[in-house]
Amino acid sequence: MKIVNSIQRLRTTVAQWKSQSFTIAFVPTMGNLHQGHLALVNAAQKKADKVIVSIFVNPSQFSAGEDFSNYPRTKKQDTEALIIEAVDLLFLPAVDEIYPDHAKTHVIVSELSNLHCGKYRQGHFTGVSTVVCKLISMTQAHYLFLGEKDFQQLTIIQLMIRDLNLPIQLESVATVREKDGLAMSSRNGYLTFKERQIAPKLYQSLSQAKKYIIQSQQSFREIEQQQKQYLRESGFTVDYFSICRVDDLLTANRGHQALVILAAASLGKPRLIDNIYLTLG
Numbered sequence: 001m002k003i004v005n006s007i008q009r010l011r012t013t014v015a016q017w018k019s020q021s022f023t024i025a026f027v028p029t030m031g032n033l034h035q036g037h038l039a040l041v042n043a044a045q046k047k048a049d050k051v052i053v054s055i056f057v058n059p060s061q062f063s064a065g066e067d068f069s070n071y072p073r074t075k076k077q078d079t080e081a082l083i084i085e086a087v088d089l090l091f092l093p094a095v096d097e098i099y100p101d102h103a104k105t106h107v108i109v110s111e112l113s114n115l116h117c118g119k120y121r122q123g124h125f126t127g128v129s130t131v132v133c134k135l136i137s138m139t140q141a142h143y144l145f146l147g148e149k150d151f152q153q154l155t156i157i158q159l160m161i162r163d164l165n166l167p168i169q170l171e172s173v174a175t176v177r178e179k180d181g182l183a184m185s186s187r188n189g190y191l192t193f194k195e196r197q198i199a200p201k202l203y204q205s206l207s208q209a210k211k212y213i214i215q216s217q218q219s220f221r222e223i224e225q226q227q228k229q230y231l232r233e234s235g236f237t238v239d240y241f242s243i244c245r246v247d248d249l250l251t252a253n254r255g256h257q258a259l260v261i262l263a264a265a266s267l268g269k270p271r272l273i274d275n276i277y278l279t280l281g
Helices: 007-019 035-047 075-084 124-139 151-163 186-190 193-198 201-215 220-234
Strands: 002-004 024-029 050-055 089-091 143-147 169-173 237-245 258-266 271-279
Touching: 002 007, 007 024, 007 050, 007 089, 007 124, 024 035, 024 124, 035 050, 035 143, 035 169, 050 075, 050 124, 089 124, 124 151, 143 151, 151 169, 151 258, 186 271, 201 220, 201 237, 201 258, 201 271, 220 237, 220 258
Parallel strands: 002 089, 024 050, 024 143, 050 089, 143 169
Antiparallel strands: 237 258, 258 271
């Protein structure tokens, strides 16, 4: 596995690959890799000849008071895991390589970035869309692989690619879960032993809501309120629990068919997000 730190060296390697007509897939990460990340790598390897993984803890997507300085950085273990997976190139840039001094350009996906997590994490999705746009430009990959755990992020990046006519195809990979249903996340490591026993109830709540949508005559708003109460009684602090339309993540009602249920809730230190989607009719 080749490890590069500079955009210039990255582009030199990519140019060599393209001269040989290799297809390239790109997996962006912030490190502290788990099986969810490796599932993206495995999917990328099936799609393309060469796979690039980036590890970059992006400061611009952390809101005030969030855990940028304490975000887990496990470069040695991550590098070893990617070597085992036979990744072709690891891009490990420094902050000043990604963001030149006094950078003034930002990529903003309006409206959608202000919903759900965007309400609670001001500027978060602007940071995400900006860095992903920059990394797409740097890697010049044919395919971008993202997980479905952050469904709002996935939707925003898809819209950005469409609106900016970026020459890359987005591929989504299903959420990888622990045996008890908890979605794998780098922030799960913050959970205490007791909290870890409670955490799977977030996915259980989403699954209950899906069942009630299919079977019940209740309104979607009633189902949302029931599940919020269930999570609060379980020990969560709930940001949102929302039944949405898949295409634009706006509020769904009975009569809409393609649905996604989005939830975010804090349990002790970490803030957990998850989702589940379904099609009616």
